[in-house]
Ligand code: FES
């Protein structure tokens with residue numbers, strides 16, 4: 001399966017940019033092979049989005065600019081207001097009638113968790129509610145990375161849901177091949193959502209000791225893994241030793257069949273001061289760089305037929321993920 005073969009995926013929300021990165025300078029983004037322009041009509045205005053193609057002669061509006069609250073096409077200078085209506089055609093002069101079809105094709109857009117999200121279809125659900133990332137949660141939200149990966153979005157999310165790769169892919173950071181075993185766990189399914197909980201003894205590197213405030217060489221760690229929507233992951237790393245909850249959010253925006261915009265942010269209940277954020281984020285970034293390097297060489301094709309791959313008990317979650325995508329494929 002390639003993402004283009006599941007039309008229902010167009011009806012979900014995906015992050016495309018940091019909210020702070022969307023300004024009155026238009027930005028090009030791409031979701032499920034659809035080119036979208038995102039911009040603000042004014043510095044403090046809401047993010048706006050439309051298909052990145054001018055209705056006149058198909059120029060990329062993301063190469064244009066904003067003037068007096070209007071998006072200006074770089075080809076013949078047509079002006080589009082914040083509702084997408086053309087309000088000026090310079091070649092016609094100020095008094096000429098504007099064809100009613102001179103209209104941008106709007107794209108659903110919203111801002112949440114410091115991100116601009118778009119939906120290139122008809123939304124089948126709201127932007128996922130991520131409790132710990134909400135402003136009034138009592139947790140500190142820290143953005144860690146947004147990066148283009150040469151891997152398909154199902155492969156990226158499959159990797160996030162897969163626990164048995166950690167001792168191997170992350171042997172130089174947070175994993176150790178000395179403890180490769182995965183205890184039995186049960187996957188709960190609720191509609192398209194999946195979750196399971198696993199407890200294990202984690203090796204604590206020197207950097208992890210600093211980041212967690214736990215001084216022992218190993219620590220009990222409870223991990224709650226959740227598929228929130230087809231390409232949104234929430235993972236809670238809970239340390240009973242001191243009550244720390246390090247909540248990881250990973251989103252995999254399907255750019256096209258072979259490319260994914262990966263975004264990761266965390267929420268912490270120990271409210272680390274800003275001067276500690278970089279050290280905390282750098283460990284997570286190193287871990288993600290290891291996943292990116294591995295996934296860059298895994299085929300984009302993602303089998304949904306359970307019989308076409310080999311599975312073991314540790315793969316229960318990723319087997320269930322294939323069933324979720326298979327169900328979406330029939331919508
Ligand atoms: S192509 Fe946009 S104004 Fe002509």
Ligand SMILES: [Fe+2]
Pocket residue numbers: 159165166169170287291
């Ligand atoms: Fe990983």
